[in-house]
Amino acid sequence: MPQYKKEITSWKSGGGKTVTFIVTKDCQLACKYCYLVGKNSKERMPWEIAKQAIDYILSRENEFKEESVIWDFIGGEPFLEIELIDRICDYIKVEMFSHNHHWFNSYRFSFSTNGINYHEDKVQRFIEKNRKHLSVGITIDGTEIKHDLNRIYKISGKGSYQDVAHNIPLWLKQFPEAATKVTISSADIPYIKESVLHLYSLGIHEVNINCVFEDVWKEGDDLLFEDQLIQLADAIIEKGYYNDYACSFFSEFVGKSLDCVLQNQNWCGAGKMLAVDAAGNFYPCTRFAQYSLRNKKAWIIGNVYDGIDENKLRPFLTLDRCTQSTQECIDCEVAGGCAWCQGENYDAADTPTIYQRSTAICKMHKARVHANNYYWNKLHFKLNLEGMDDVNKSLQTV
Numbered sequence: 001m002p003q004y005k006k007e008i009t010s011w012k013s014g015g016g017k018t019v020t021f022i023v024t025k026d027c028q029l030a031c032k033y034c035y036l037v038g039k040n041s042k043e044r045m046p047w048e049i050a051k052q053a054i055d056y057i058l059s060r061e062n063e064f065k066e067e068s069v070i071w072d073f074i075g076g077e078p079f080l081e082i083e084l085i086d087r088i089c090d091y092i093k094v095e096m097f098s099h100n101h102h103w104f105n106s107y108r109f110s111f112s113t114n115g116i117n118y119h120e121d122k123v124q125r126f127i128e129k130n131r132k133h134l135s136v137g138i139t140i141d142g143t144e145i146k147h148d149l150n151r152i153y154k155i156s157g158k159g160s161y162q163d164v165a166h167n168i169p170l171w172l173k174q175f176p177e178a179a180t181k182v183t184i185s186s187a188d189i190p191y192i193k194e195s196v197l198h199l200y201s202l203g204i205h206e207v208n209i210n211c212v213f214e215d216v217w218k219e220g221d222d223l224l225f226e227d228q229l230i231q232l233a234d235a236i237i238e239k240g241y242y243n244d245y246a247c248s249f250f251s252e253f254v255g256k257s258l259d260c261v262l263q264n265q266n267w268c269g270a271g272k273m274l275a276v277d278a279a280g281n282f283y284p285c286t287r288f289a290q291y292s293l294r295n296k297k298a299w300i301i302g303n304v305y306d307g308i309d310e311n312k313l314r315p316f317l318t319l320d321r322c323t324q325s326t327q328e329c330i331d332c333e334v335a336g337g338c339a340w341c342q343g344e345n346y347d348a349a350d351t352p353t354i355y356q357r358s359t360a361i362c363k364m365h366k367a368r369v370h371a372n373n374y375y376w377n378k379l380h381f382k383l384n385l386e387g388m389d390d391v392n393k394s395l396q397t398v
Contacts, residue, residue, distance in 0.1 A: 022289060067102070149187055279303075
């Protein structure tokens with residue numbers, strides 16, 4: 001039987017602690033759907049702040065008991081600060097070794113980059129030095145039309161596709177199993193099918209896609225979305241892409257009803273993660289930093305000088321699906337796979353609370369469920385037919 005389902009799992013089965021350094025709030029691009037509303041070229045992380053954050057975390061091994069760690073670097077565009085990142089990573093490795101820390105040799109350095117300066121010598125030297133412990137994702141949105149619709153240079157307004165696509169072969173040569181992340185907003189729905197197939201043609205075998213969580217959707221977007229996914233499903237099945245390629249829009253888990261007692265975990269990891277910015281402030285996730293928020297004040301849970309205030313973190317530890325959902329969401333028959341972002345919940349809420357779930361993507365999720373059911377029904381039917389053909393052929397040879 002063909003391998004029609006590729007398992008998409010995080011490193012160490014999601015058991016690692018994610019520590020995120022917001023090394024810069026600057027970026028070459030001004031993506032139209034970007035949730036970072038406060039990007040600027042002034043706020044860059046000083047070395048001393050990074051060092052103090054590392055010292056704080058590594059000196060509290062009993063408090064950070066996760067079996068592994070993901071040292072995550074974001075911006076803006078993190079590779080704009082590659083010299084600082086290189087120094088940070090060298091220091092982390094030395095300190096984990098010298099302390100005989102349980103994270104030594106059980107860590108990853110993780111990056112999500114726009115890919116524009118990926119080819120530069122200083123970036124490549126860093127990659128070569130750390131490749132065995134490195135995860136790098138380049139964001140390319142699909143075809144040139146779709147990509148350039150949103151991912152434009154902040155000064156010229158020019159699309160960035162050509163500059164990013166130029167670096168994809170090098171990236172895939174170094175990280176053959178790497179995945180890309182595609183974002184869908186209202187304006188680019190008509191390009192979903194051809195964009196996923198285009199990314200496959202570039203050699204990218206895993207395409208992770210999500211709709212923006214913000215309330216940007218227009219009347220009828222869900223119908224257009226469903227139609228694009230059905231067209232994509234037809235292409236994947238008819239051309240056999242399911243054997244070697246994956247698209248996160250299609251999953252057997254999506255659209256299942258959920259028991260609020262047995263499957264009540266929080267979708268989002270905010271509170272289990274830790275982020276630090278240029279001022280040395282700690283956050284439960286980068287989406288709670290001020291540059292990520294449109295309507296609310298930053299949710300700071302401590303800093304590198306005074307440590308983490310557990311009282312400010314405690315609300316995140318009690319979050320689950322039922323405590324933040326309406327009864328309609330709890331009773332929803334297709335709730336499986338319906339995602340949310342804790343930071344967007346907080347930013348969109350009527351009051352400064354994390355216990356009010358934003359439902360802006362409700363119709364989009366239901367459209368995805370319809371298309372997902374279509375995909376799996378059609379795939380199983382095809383595989384069953386192929387299985388019967390194999391049986392008939394074997395009988396004919398008897």
